[in-house]
Amino acid sequence: MSRAQKNNNLANYRKKQVEQNERLIRRAIAHIQSLFGEVTFSSVSKVTYDLADTKNGEKGISVAGITKNDLYRSLIEEAKNKQVSEPKRRSPKKGYSQADLQLMLHALRVENAQLKHENKTLALKLREIPDPVQLTEPIRDEIIRNSEQLKRIAKSITNRLQEVELAYIDKHTRSLMLAHFEEVLIPSEALELFYRKELDGLNN
Numbered sequence: 425m426s427r428a429q430k431n432n433n434l435a436n437y438r439k440k441q442v443e444q445n446e447r448l449i450r451r452a453i454a455h456i457q458s459l460f461g462e463v464t465f466s467s468v469s470k471v472t473y474d475l476a477d478t479k480n481g482e483k484g485i486s487v488a489g490i491t492k493n494d495l496y497r498s499l500i501e502e503a504k505n506k507q508v509s510e511p512k513r514r515s516p517k518k519g520y521s522q523a524d525l526q527l528m529l530h531a532l533r534v535e536n537a538q539l540k541h542e543n544k545t546l547a548l549k550l551r552e553i554p555d556p557v558q559l560t561e562p563i564r565d566e567i568i569r570n571s572e573q574l575k576r577i578a579k580s581i582t583n584r585l586q587e588v589e590l591a592y593i594d595k596h597t598r599s600l601m602l603a604h605f606e607e608v609l610i611p612s613e614a615l616e617l618f619y620r621k622e623l624d625g626l627n628n
Contacts, residue, residue: 442493442495444480444481444482445485445489445493445496446495446496446499448472448475448476448482448485449468449472449485449490449496449499449500450499451475452468452471452472452475453468453499453500453503455471455475456468456471457503462507463500463503463504463507464500464504465487465490465491465497465500466487468490468500469484469485469486469487469489469490472484472485542570542573542574542577545570546567546570546571546574549566549567549570574618575617575618576618578617578618578619579618579619582600582610582615582618582619585600585609589603590602590603591603591609593615593622593623597612598612598615598616598623599611599612599615600615
């Protein structure tokens with residue numbers, strides 16, 4: 425391949441990359457605006473990592489990557505100027521700003537990590553039981569307590585996600601869905617383990 429061809433291929437690649445990043449940044453800005461959040465270089469950068477479709481080759485864009493490109497900067501500056509000229513708005517969803525939602529989502533991720541850790545611990549303890557538990561044998565009180573605790577934690581997280589409107593239960597699939605992204609957080613078969621009464625209430 426000649427030097428000219430290599431340069432041409434590189435130029436085409438960079439052009440496609442810029443176009444792809446432009447679409448991602450526009451989506452990130454629109455997402456922030458839909459939550460009535462503040463459009464900044466930092467907030468747009470964070471949201472691009474959440475919205476990036478890796479299957480289509482998209483990647484989150486760093487603040488440095490945004491500020492170095494005149495096109496990306498202009499898109500964000502335009503959105504920022506538009507916010508300044510409009511009355512300051514708060515999200516109608518209980519008055520939460522984008523920053524509030526980010527902090528809540530972070531706290532919920534920490535709780536979810538703790539839940540996974542406790543679930544793993546419980547699974548290890550179950551493996552330590554030498555013989556299969558027979559129906560006529562009393563189940564260890566510790567296992568029962570741990571199981572009930574896991575259900576309470578999972579239910580608490582599910583309730584909290586719905587309270588702050590980061591998630592909702594789809595009546596048709598009976599799954600817990602992540603709002604704004606339309607992704608399944610907890611499938612119906614898992615949700616029914618600790619949320620059956622509430623799910624049955626949806627149909628009534």
